Amino acid sequence: MVVFSKLPRIDHLSSSRQPLLLLLASILVFRSAFLSSDVTSSTTSTAFPTHSQADLASDARYFPLHSRQRNVKSKLSLSFWQQFRSLLRIVIPSIRSRDVLLLLAHSSFLVLRTVLSVAVAKLDGRIVRNLVSADGYGFLRGLALWFALAVPSIYTNSMIRYLQSKLSLRFRGRLTRYIHDLYLSSAPYLRYHRVPLQGIDQYITADIESWSESVAGIYGNLMKPSLDLLLFTSQLSRALGFRGTLLLFVNYYLTIKILQAVTPAFGRLAATEARLEGDYRAGVGRVGRDSEEIAFYNGGTLERDILTRAYLRLIKHVNSIYKIRIAYEWTEDFVIKYLWSAAGYGLIAVPLLITRKRGEGKNRVANDGVVADRTETYISNRRLLLSLADAGGRLMYAYKDLVEVAGLTGRLYTLLSTLHNISALQPALPGDGNTFELRDVDICIPSLIPPSPDLSKEKAVSPAFDEDVEPLDHLSGSGTTLVRALSLALRPSMHLMITGSNGVGKTSVARVLAGLWGPSGVGARVTRPSSDVDTANGRSRPGVFVVPQRAYMVTGSLLEQVIYPQTLGEFYALHGGNAEDGFKELQGILEAAHLGYLVEREGGWGTVKEWRDVLSGGEKQRMSLSRAFYHRPKFVILDECTSAVSSDVEGQMYEHAKSLGISLITISLRPSLMKYHTHLLTLVGDGTGRWTFTPIASSPSVTTSDANPYADVIASQQDTSESQTNPGSVAVAGDLIRVLEEIRSLERRLEEAKVWDARVRELEEALQVREGGDASQGR
Numbered sequence: 001m002v003v004f005s006k007l008p009r010i011d012h013l014s015s016s017r018q019p020l021l022l023l024l025a026s027i028l029v030f031r032s033a034f035l036s037s038d039v040t041s042s043t044t045s046t047a048f049p050t051h052s053q054a055d056l057a058s059d060a061r062y063f064p065l066h067s068r069q070r071n072v073k074s075k076l077s078l079s080f081w082q083q084f085r086s087l088l089r090i091v092i093p094s095i096r097s098r099d100v101l102l103l104l105a106h107s108s109f110l111v112l113r114t115v116l117s118v119a120v121a122k123l124d125g126r127i128v129r130n131l132v133s134a135d136g137y138g139f140l141r142g143l144a145l146w147f148a149l150a151v152p153s154i155y156t157n158s159m160i161r162y163l164q165s166k167l168s169l170r171f172r173g174r175l176t177r178y179i180h181d182l183y184l185s186s187a188p189y190l191r192y193h194r195v196p197l198q199g200i201d202q203y204i205t206a207d208i209e210s211w212s213e214s215v216a217g218i219y220g221n222l223m224k225p226s227l228d229l230l231l232f233t234s235q236l237s238r239a240l241g242f243r244g245t246l247l248l249f250v251n252y253y254l255t256i257k258i259l260q261a262v263t264p265a266f267g268r269l270a271a272t273e274a275r276l277e278g279d280y281r282a283g284v285g286r287v288g289r290d291s292e293e294i295a296f297y298n299g300g301t302l303e304r305d306i307l308t309r310a311y312l313r314l315i316k317h318v319n320s321i322y323k324i325r326i327a328y329e330w331t332e333d334f335v336i337k338y339l340w341s342a343a344g345y346g347l348i349a350v351p352l353l354i355t356r357k358r359g360e361g362k363n364r365v366a367n368d369g370v371v372a373d374r375t376e377t378y379i380s381n382r383r384l385l386l387s388l389a390d391a392g393g394r395l396m397y398a399y400k401d402l403v404e405v406a407g408l409t410g411r412l413y414t415l416l417s418t419l420h421n422i423s424a425l426q427p428a429l430p431g432d433g434n435t436f437e438l439r440d441v442d443i444c445i446p447s448l449i450p451p452s453p454d455l456s457k458e459k460a461v462s463p464a465f466d467e468d469v470e471p472l473d474h475l476s477g478s479g480t481t482l483v484r485a486l487s488l489a490l491r492p493s494m495h496l497m498i499t500g501s502n503g504v505g506k507t508s509v510a511r512v513l514a515g516l517w518g519p520s521g522v523g524a525r526v527t528r529p530s531s532d533v534d535t536a537n538g539r540s541r542p543g544v545f546v547v548p549q550r551a552y553m554v555t556g557s558l559l560e561q562v563i564y565p566q567t568l569g570e571f572y573a574l575h576g577g578n579a580e581d582g583f584k585e586l587q588g589i590l591e592a593a594h595l596g597y598l599v600e601r602e603g604g605w606g607t608v609k610e611w612r613d614v615l616s617g618g619e620k621q622r623m624s625l626s627r628a629f630y631h632r633p634k635f636v637i638l639d640e641c642t643s644a645v646s647s648d649v650e651g652q653m654y655e656h657a658k659s660l661g662i663s664l665i666t667i668s669l670r671p672s673l674m675k676y677h678t679h680l681l682t683l684v685g686d687g688t689g690r691w692t693f694t695p696i697a698s699s700p701s702v703t704t705s706d707a708n709p710y711a712d713v714i715a716s717q718q719d720t721s722e723s724q725t726n727p728g729s730v731a732v733a734g735d736l737i738r739v740l741e742e743i744r745s746l747e748r749r750l751e752e753a754k755v756w757d758a759r760v761r762e763l764e765e766a767l768q769v770r771e772g773g774d775a776s777q778g779r
């Protein structure tokens, strides 16, 4: 009786209903205000602000490399919480952000659901009490209240689900935006080009999505059961007294200890699963991308084996997770469903049995009231205990989810810390804005070196780390040296041809010239031409533009292929309301690239196709060159980009580029291209890094001093640097030039031979005609 007298009587429910109704009403008002603003701002809510390079640079301090997860086996280690906090800073950037509002709304509904659960438990007891004491009116009133409570309960549940999905979407949106801004960074970082992680698409797509969903889910899964536990325990403790409450806490403690002992390293398992998923996804992507080449080789069977192996590795791992989970789930089910319920029965039964013994011998009328009270208390307590068991179960599931989130957090942190710790490439010197100059530059293959000794130490102590994360390198260190102490200066109207055998480092020189690789060497200096605004047409003119070996076709319309990397918005802004002029200019550019037929054939500038597959190899190369014609850079680097173009068209395009005032830097092995250049850089390729830089004196393409405003510059360059070399390479360069000259003279003779051949045929025909005439006269 002592126990029951401590319980709040159900009759007092009506007085406690007031705050409940108040809470409900305020949440409804808050929610309607929230949703209406949601509808009006639906377009902006998904567009998150761009992060500037300065913001990103200052964020780097939150992503140091040394706080990467040391040992995933320790489940929720300190480093996990540090990493998690760094990621939270991105998804909830400020206390005044909309996400905090969403979290508040979500939390309010979670609190409301718990309050409603307690009310339902009490009402349950009250209905049964009315039944036992045969109070028909009370029973009907209870039933009416039951339905009244159902409405907010159902509404609350659906709002919790809605707000959770919304939170997850916003987390994903913010993280994606942040990583896009960081990953697709322009020079001097070029992180998308220099990041040393494999399977980056898996990190940016699937990992971000899983992390956002799990984190939004975990908030509800942790908060609701924790609230339930608090509230139900406080309600029950009134009924169970000190000893009962103590036993309840002993029960909690034992549960946590047992489950901790049997919980596997879900974090590491989840991280490995994501990595294997990424390997498989990359394999499928590769086959789709290079399907034609694979089909030419008939390599389907081999590719199938490679994909199957990747898939089996993934499935084997997923299967092992399922097996590991069996033992855990057995224990979890037993503890939560059976141990907790049994403990609950015990806790209720003890006081009941004790009071029964004490109450024996009292009169029958009094006993009727006691039985009704006892039934009500039993029903309420039993419901609370069942809800408690349920809350405990959900808390344990949430713990498991949290450990899995630790794995995903580790992967995302690895991505972010790697991106943040890619150092900026050494900026080029400004110079006069029109000159390309290299001084004592070593061209080195960037080596796979860890950026700090700390990291290598860390990797050594962390087996989980080794397993899941590829070695971290920075594309700025110095590895094998391809070219030593390269020095050259290029001014406008100087046209350079770079030649040398395969793999000698020609493209690598272009990488340094374009700023993709940093220069190495003591006192190395690079001066690059800068972008200018063309005074003639007010358009920006890039200092350098590269047409790479492999033609790249962007996703989008035919127009976007030509103007790449300019955006459609920039194109239309440039031409104001008169885009027709722009299209006319572009048509002229396509004509110059011998692609004039394309617009009509493909159905207009707006046609969107998979251009990579639609255009032939030669067409793709000509399209790439047309981009250079469109942007009219001061210098264009042409890296074997006309190998699939016929030599007559190739020559016309080279001449066209020069007529636009573009200086050529051509990487090629074709001697026929020499005539379009004024200088030759030869990479010797004997492993010593030697080179020669020589004027091509007899170049027929060098314009006369009348037409060429820079002729004096060229002349002075030819005078002063007849042949810039590093020691010992003069002979090799001389040989090469002699060979090239000989080829050119043979080509000239071949042309002459064709003329003589035609003349001989002409004379033979004339002779035949004369002989025929003589013969007829003789007859």
Ligand SMILES: Nc1ncnc2c1ncn2[C@@H]1O[C@H](COP(=O)(O)OP(=O)(O)OP(=O)(O)O)[C@@H](O)[C@H]1O
Pocket: 445, 446, 482, 501, 502, 503, 504, 505, 506, 507, 508, 509
């Ligand atoms: N990122 C890299 N990592 C490792 N090695 C590289 C890397 N880039 C280039 N190399 C190596 O550096 C050497 C020079 O490469 P590069 O592409 O500059 O040659 P190339 O002279 O342009 O050859 P080709 O005429 O065949 O196009 C090659 O042996 C190549 O394998």
